[in-house]
Amino acid sequence: MERTEKRRDIRSMGIKELEAAAQELGEPKFRGKQMHEWIWKHSATSFEAMTNLSNAFRQKLQEHYEFRPLTIDAQQQSTDGTVKCRFKLFDGNVVEGVLIPSTERAEDRLSDRMTACLSSQVGCSLNCSFCATGFMDLKRNLEPAEIYDQVVMLNRISQQVHGSPLTNIVFMGMGEPLLNYRNVLGAIERITAPDGLNISAKRITVSTAGIAKMIRRLGDDEVRFNLALSLHHTHDEARSKIMPINESNSLDALVDALNYFYDKTGGRITFEYILFDGLNESKEDAERLVQLCRRVPAARVNIIEYNPIDMARFQKSEQQRRERFVDYLHQHRVTAKVRRSRGKDIDAACGQLANK
Template sequence: MNQLPNIRALSNEQLAGFMESIGEKKFRTQQIQEWLWQKHAAGFDDMTNLSKALRQQLSEHFSLPALTINTTQNSADGTVKTRFTTFDGHKIEGVLIPTDERKTACVSSQIGCSLSCKFCATGYMDRKRNLNFDEIYDQVMLINQQSEALYQKKLTNIVFMGMGEPLLNYTNVLKAIDRITAEDGIHMSARRITVSTAGVAKQIKKLGDDGVKFKLALSLHAPTDAKRNEIMPINETNNLKALAEALNYFYAKTKNEITFEYILFKNFNDSQKDAEDLIKLYRQVPADLVNIIEYNPIDAFTFRKPDEEGMERFMQHLEKNRVNARLRRSRGKDIDAACGQLANKDK
């Protein structure tokens, strides 16, 4: 493993100080920053407008541990799943989800996950480590390159709904979003970024205190503590009352959009009573939308999705009670790229 300091962890002032210490002109700092954040150099040799001597100096003092593409899979519906390799040999997955109006990157925040949600393939993996902020940034840049190559369009949206729990990698996720939204980064509006959490109440409140600008999604998936405890162990320490309080606090501080994510499981959370419980919860929180999601089967979990009529009945009951709900059809199921399916399956 490379022991040299990561050049992308340096502030502009620190990099400028290094340039001065080796007798280089100030403008070189800006050139290097452009290579690191806008031109997405994978190594110092890519920085072709720098002298060979300067590139050599950089390589002797710093590392540039860029993410690389391991494999890509293309779905019949246009979705692209990419497995990336980290500098220390771990694998993570990200997904490009194209529609006519949007090109969305679904990115990971951890290598594996510690939360063990029963319906999520990543939850059956060990959590190896958090992703560094520049590794998260690299996913976005590489998926953006795919979008431009395949669809001649840049990414319009980013969702932190890949592998891992973003709020358990709080600092790196926020630093990555700062970089993504920066003028000298991708310069995407924070309003086009959604961070999805399984529900870490303390960190949801911290988002409010930190005045973040991005949207928040709660992976709800069950409308009562008893049912949520069955499929999401995190609920035992972050129950629905605590989450409702945290979401209200977040909204009071930021006025940012909040979405509920709710996967329908046949004969578990899809009854009229479940819909009623969901409506009650919806009215306790300033949520803009409830995304009703088709369940995507994984090998380790025996639940099934309801039939079309069952999903429609559930949706109609929500709509009749003035809940802003949308049925989200799964994308990339044929390549295990849909919601809950990312797991490095054929590693």
């Protein structure tokens, strides 16, 4: 008889549920643990892959449950080695993820970094005026497995294209990660677990536009990953104009929340600061940024080059002004790095993701 009811996504189930499911289908409890290992340790995306389960059991699983893996819908490679992927979700929605190769100086030596930039939502509700994703409506949150799949696929591409695995993960793609809190933390739990992908939480950075309540919640949950705040302006009124979320999450409220986060986790805090022509690059802006950094323990700054998008009126800061701004930060002992934009020719750079 053909089944008509919807099959459940097997990857939405925890180990206890998998054990119970195995028993319901007449198998011993430990089969649940085996399934869990196939799903998260070996990144299986089909029941056929679970070769230590009997054919009959796999057949029964297939009748009751399904996988909803991501597939690569399109892939583009930049002249600088950046790779942008458009991922298709099981329901036809698409999101983008980016692989960014770079060389960093760390502890007096140069090391190759392979960073995966992940999406956490289909679209975004926060409408930052300089961001291509902000011009899309929010359609839905990504499931933990859909976030996890981006890591698996970008890691595979990293090995194929650049011959080395991912070293870092940033949640700076489409969506506001802290508005998909449970699923983002669920994905990170699987990405960092020894019986998952076993990637250190210290190599993961979650970037938020600034939701004070959720930053405090990260502190309460004592997360081990790093936090970045997309700051982009140090004056409340001006920041609210480019990032409407600031209207309900003032800079003072964010500073308090970041201090709370630091007290609870000791985690690294980075301010992301895109320099815009004529908007946030003056000496007064630099002074306010220094003052703000002094209010947040161990805060550092990433200066990001802006990538103009068709729908917004902003332009990037000129090199001379950018250098002056960064020099001012250095003179005042603020740790600041300039992040050169990568993948501009394929619209994969920061703020450009919009499923073109």
